[in-house]
Amino acid sequence: MSTIFGIDLGTTNSLIAIMDGEDPCVIADAETGDPLLPSVVALSPDGSVNVGERAIELEPHLIVERDGQVCPVGFAGGEYGAVVRSVKRYMGLGGAELAPEDQHRYSFVDFTGSVVRFRVGSRTYTPSQISAEILRALKNRADAAGFGPVEKVVITVPAYFNDGQRQATKDAGRLAGLEVVRLVNEPTAASLAYGLHKQASGRVAVYDLGGGTFDISILSIKEGIFEVLATNGDTHLGGDDMDRALVDLILGDLPDELRVERHIWNSARREAEAAKKRLSSAEATDLVVDLPGHTVSKRVTRAEFENMVDGLVNRTLERCRLALKDAGLKPADVDAVVLVGGSTRVPLVRRRVEEFFGRKPLCSLDPDQVVAMGAAVQAGVLMGSRRDMLLLDVVPLSLGIETMGGVMERLIHRNTTIPTSVKEMFTTAVDNQTHVDVHVVQGERELTRDCRSLARFKLGPIEMQPAGLPRIEVTFLIDANGILNVTARDERTGREHSVDVKPSYGLTDEEIERMLEEALDSGEDDLNQRLLVQVRNDAEQILAAINKQLAEYGYLLEGGERARIDDIAGRLDMARRGEDRAAIGTMVEELNEASTPFAQRIMDGAIKGALEKKSVEDVS
Amino acid sequence: MVQCPSCARRQEPRLLCSNCGAPLPAELDYFGVLGLPRKLTLDLQRLESIYHEIGRRVHPDRFATQPEAVREASLRSTALLTQSYRILRDPISRGRYWLELHGEKLTESDKRVPAELAELVFEVQEELAQLREADRNNRKAMTSLVSAIRERRQALQVSMDEARGALAENFAKLDRQSGDRASLIGNLKAVLSKIAYLGTLIRDVDREIEPFDAS
Numbered sequence: 001m002s003t004i005f006g007i008d009l010g011t012t013n014s015l016i017a018i019m020d021g022e023d024p025c026v027i028a029d030a031e032t033g034d035p036l037l038p039s040v041v042a043l044s045p046d047g048s049v050n051v052g053e054r055a056i057e058l059e060p061h062l063i064v065e066r067d068g069q070v071c072p073v074g075f076a077g078g079e080y081g082a083v084v085r086s087v088k089r090y091m092g093l094g095g096a097e098l099a100p101e102d103q104h105r106y107s108f109v110d111f112t113g114s115v116v117r118f119r120v121g122s123r124t125y126t127p128s129q130i131s132a133e134i135l136r137a138l139k140n141r142a143d144a145a146g147f148g149p150v151e152k153v154v155i156t157v158p159a160y161f162n163d164g165q166r167q168a169t170k171d172a173g174r175l176a177g178l179e180v181v182r183l184v185n186e187p188t189a190a191s192l193a194y195g196l197h198k199q200a201s202g203r204v205a206v207y208d209l210g211g212g213t214f215d216i217s218i219l220s221i222k223e224g225i226f227e228v229l230a231t232n233g234d235t236h237l238g239g240d241d242m243d244r245a246l247v248d249l250i251l252g253d254l255p256d257e258l259r260v261e262r263h264i265w266n267s268a269r270r271e272a273e274a275a276k277k278r279l280s281s282a283e284a285t286d287l288v289v290d291l292p293g294h295t296v297s298k299r300v301t302r303a304e305f306e307n308m309v310d311g312l313v314n315r316t317l318e319r320c321r322l323a324l325k326d327a328g329l330k331p332a333d334v335d336a337v338v339l340v341g342g343s344t345r346v347p348l349v350r351r352r353v354e355e356f357f358g359r360k361p362l363c364s365l366d367p368d369q370v371v372a373m374g375a376a377v378q379a380g381v382l383m384g385s386r387r388d389m390l391l392l393d394v395v396p397l398s399l400g401i402e403t404m405g406g407v408m409e410r411l412i413h414r415n416t417t418i419p420t421s422v423k424e425m426f427t428t429a430v431d432n433q434t435h436v437d438v439h440v441v442q443g444e445r446e447l448t449r450d451c452r453s454l455a456r457f458k459l460g461p462i463e464m465q466p467a468g469l470p471r472i473e474v475t476f477l478i479d480a481n482g483i484l485n486v487t488a489r490d491e492r493t494g495r496e497h498s499v500d501v502k503p504s505y506g507l508t509d510e511e512i513e514r515m516l517e518e519a520l521d522s523g524e525d526d527l528n529q530r531l532l533v534q535v536r537n538d539a540e541q542i543l544a545a546i547n548k549q550l551a552e553y554g555y556l557l558e559g560g561e562r563a564r565i566d567d568i569a570g571r572l573d574m575a576r577r578g579e580d581r582a583a584i585g586t587m588v589e590e591l592n593e594a595s596t597p598f599a600q601r602i603m604d605g606a607i608k609g610a611l612e613k614k615s616v617e618d619v620s
Numbered sequence: 621m622v623q624c625p626s627c628a629r630r631q632e633p634r635l636l637c638s639n640c641g642a643p644l645p646a647e648l649d650y651f652g653v654l655g656l657p658r659k660l661t662l663d664l665q666r667l668e669s670i671y672h673e674i675g676r677r678v679h680p681d682r683f684a685t686q687p688e689a690v691r692e693a694s695l696r697s698t699a700l701l702t703q704s705y706r707i708l709r710d711p712i713s714r715g716r717y718w719l720e721l722h723g724e725k726l727t728e729s730d731k732r733v734p735a736e737l738a739e740l741v742f743e744v745q746e747e748l749a750q751l752r753e754a755d756r757n758n759r760k761a762m763t764s765l766v767s768a769i770r771e772r773r774q775a776l777q778v779s780m781d782e783a784r785g786a787l788a789e790n791f792a793k794l795d796r797q798s799g800d801r802a803s804l805i806g807n808l809k810a811v812l813s814k815i816a817y818l819g820t821l822i823r824d825v826d827r828e829i830e831p832f833d834a835s
Contacts (some may be wrong), residue, residue, distance in 0.1 A: 192809040382684035480680045542687040596689040603693045
């Protein structure tokens, strides 16, 4: 079985890791030895792409000058390429949903749409496509270090990411040619890395302050079960915002038209980030930036910096308070506090977190690497190691449907353990109505317009009947990735209804397929070949699994099942050696279908087996 | 035992028919999923232990590399498991669910304000309205208003604790079947209704007091 890799797709840095025996191990760049890959993507006008240090090197050359004139930051794309930083802040969002400071950073197309598209010369890129480049670079890194091929991955996401942001992350994986086996929440991943060896037990708070996002998760760890009690956060709050406070200081005296000029802003940002880091060990530092005409030089003390970011830290602690409230706990009830994310190196953050929880936070694991390590641990669990470990995560935001008057009716409450499902009965309002429209939203507000639109779908076609007679049962299921799946059933006939879901965040399967085609390098196999390989892998996987199940659980087979399964398996085994992709795909589905009752019986047996382990006196 | 609507095979309740694979109408009830008898009194430690044990075996993470049919089944079963645990863990949702299982669904009249609480509900709403409309600048008046509300909050908590105690007793009696079943069930509904109203009152009070607590 192919290795599953763990990936931290971070706002500022990205990492790839795997399990090396009992321990997770981050794969460093084969040449430089750097475990971190800066999440910086340089998009050149000729369509070539560079990621990481190379992109940073290219940055000064992809500048915005047109006919010798300096252009305002809105034209950063222009005809000269673009260097995109912190693309994670744009994932799964429409133009109107971006943080104000992110809205003018780059040149965009379709700003009012549900998907932000970056304009670079004559090309456009979605955030998922840009993130896919980072994933591809990580994949190459693992290949170069001899750990490849990278096919299956676990990717971490902020716990507070909504459904659209999670989908965008999965899409990025797909665009990079990867199978995203699971999305894992970052704080939960970090707790796995910490809890791995210690016979950890108790309540843990994970405070995760990254480049662009903040998460706080409260977990209960007991005998290898990592159970999230509550989570809260802010997907627009991070180290980038601390940098910006210093950028404002640097550029403060400049006239407006110079302040927005791209490479002035860039220089200021670079110095701001470096100064912030220096202030973690020095009491004061000089901000020095060379600008056209003069040099800016300002002294800033740590105390002054702390003043500037105090509000930001307060916002994070407010979120901590809310999470504890949802968990029904007080700060003193927490047994351990874990710090995650480079921004937690700022002394003010450490001090305030220690004050809030009344104990010294743990930071023995590198805060930049701990999430990737946790992702690798989860990858290990998915591959079958550590049968005692189990992750029980939660949905971070309430999910509901729009009812009369634009009111949000909550179906699934925030912090509900996932997977979870809820059934709702729908019917028609007028005679002979052929379809029912359902609008699903995510959020905590009373009105749907204040919540995030997740999807709209039509139930039907419904048989013509008087109003109120049809009964369509819709199941809203949130899977282990925190993503919504919708199925519908006509209650009367038991037949599955077709549900045509239009995800509100906007990328359809067709668009993704098109992007996949566009993304092909000349050196790679052509698309058909890649899809053939994928479907052959599916076939191999299902045949191996079925054989194992037949060997172990053969006694659970009934009627003519064995004959039917053997027949399809035999035909599939032949077909997968051929080139007929469609035929292989169809047979994989047939085999799936034929083995479903058998699989369900094995599952029921697993539940029953777990219960039988409990002796009679336990269950009283 | 349930009968499959498709092939008529009689079997223990399960998700899919063991004979023909069709979905069975009677779903496993939450007690059944966790292997527990339909008793109202539960040891929460044991419940958590069972939940974790089953979870370890059926969670989708266990089947990440299996074919889709197995993954689907595991996803459905685990969603049912987490739902069962959530409902049974809280005595109030447990009580309501138990009533439903026994065909004693709460009716509209069951949900009306219990007579004994009617006056209390009215008084508390009045006090909250007073607080909302009070002149924030009149510090003396504000302090005494907030103080009165805080006392009220404490009193409500005492009532709630008493009600929960009554609930536990009611559970025990129903489990032992000691007493007239009809009246015990009537009691159960009444206590559940009382707890629901007290809960709403406490929530409303907490919401109004919060700005004063934070300062």
